Amino acid sequence: MSAAGRSALAPGPVVIWRRWLGPTVRRLLGAIAVFWAVASFTFCIQALLPGDRAELILNVAAGTFTQPTAAELAKVNAKYGFDAPLVVQYLRYLGGLVQGDLGASYQSHRPVLHxxxxxxxxxxxxxxxALLLGWIIAIVLTVPTAGRHDPLSRAVASFQVAAAVAPPYWIGSILLVVLAVKLRLVPVEGGSGLSGVALPALALAIPLSGFIGQVIREEFARVLDQPFVISARMRGMSDLGVRLLHVLRHAVLPGITLSGWALGALFSGAAVIETVFARPGLGGLLVAATSARDVPLVTGIIVASAGMYIIANLLVDIAYPIIDPRIKAS
Known part of the structure; x- marks a missing residue:
């Protein structure tokens, strides 16, 4: 076929733009629907919580559990709009979320968003x-051992399976006892410096590396049998060179698709790890808010965490066709 014929059959810029825009709009609408579901769930938590919300606010603010007067309850109900119909409260809540308003803390009376x-x-x-460290561990362990059947490869594969199912807080507790308490290589309480973030990040990265490592390992073994890999070997390229320069970039693609999920899992796991290592962050804030029965702050953290998780997945979904040309071509 001539060059003119090929150019006539090739899709134009408008067609390519529409092909990319359609799935992107669908993903965006799906993300909005998921966020709406999370927001509705958090509203139900606040609205259906046992007891009088106005009484709860007064008790949390006072730090004691007493019976407020009817006038005090009426004042709080009017201030927070609890005396309005439930549908009106729900619409106000959604409208506030659209404007970035997550409500005010019962305890400090400050905006939850702040x-x-x-x-x-x-x-x-x-x-x-933790995400970066997890990828580094997965690649370092998988690249030299994938597609082999020697004892070392089987041991690494078994480690990755065990690591993937190990709870991060359990790994964090072991690392804390061994490296911080026994060997005193790192501080017991996590700080903001590198030494303070090393153990918490490692506790989160080890399970992630096991999960990603298994995904990469399976794809690695498949790509090793592809014709372009065999051709590279026939040209005299070393085994490590073939693995790093030709196989790795194809094998990591399935792992990249999981990065959005991984960010969400790490974000939720970080809340627990921050409590284990006494680090600042949303973990300690969530524990304190739950203990104080600060409902707007608890639900605000849930909404914010869900929003970050949704955004991370959306960005990965949009970027994946750019990363993998095969998806774009299809």
């Missing part, structure tokens, strides 16, 4: 550190 914003950076830093 309180969460103060504690998010340490949690995000821990989450991203």
């Amino acid at each position: 309180i969460i914003a103060e504690q998010v950076p340490p949690t995000i830093g821990l989450t991203l550190s």
Whole structure:
């Protein structure tokens, strides 16, 4: 076929743009629907909580459990809009979320969004550190052993299976006792520096590395039998060179699709790990808010965490066709 014929059959920029835009819009609408479901769930938690919400607010603010007067309850109900019909409260709640308003804390009376914003950076830093470390561990263990059947490869594969199912808080407790208490290589209480984030990140990264490592290992073994790999070997390229330069970039693609899920799992796991290592972040904030029965703060953390999880998955879904040209071509 001539060049003119091929150019006539090739899709134009408008067609390519529509092909990319359609799935993107569907993913965006799906993300909005999921966020709406989470927001509706958190509203139900607040609205259907046993007891009088106005009484709860007064007791939390006072730090004691007493019986408020009818006038005090009426004042709080009017201030927070609890005296309005439930449908009106629900619409106001959704409208506030659209404007970034998560309500006010029962305890401190500060905007929930401001309180969460103060504690998010340490949690995000821990989450991203764990994601990077998990990928490094998975690649270092998988690249030289995938597709082999020697004892070392079987041992690494078994370790990855065990690591994938190990609870992060259990790994964190072991690391804390061994490295911080017994060997005193790192501080017991996590700080903001590198030494303070190393153990918590490792506790989160080990299970992630096991999960991603298994996915990469399976794809690695499949790609090793592809014709372009055999061709590279015939050209005299070393086994490690073939694995790093040709196989790895194809084998990691399934793992990349899981990165959005991994960020969400790490973000939720970070809340528990922060409590184990006494680190600042959303974990300690959630525990304190739950203990104080600060319902808006608890539900605000749930909504914020769900929002970050949804955004991470959405970005990965949108970026994946760009990362893998085969998806774009299809």
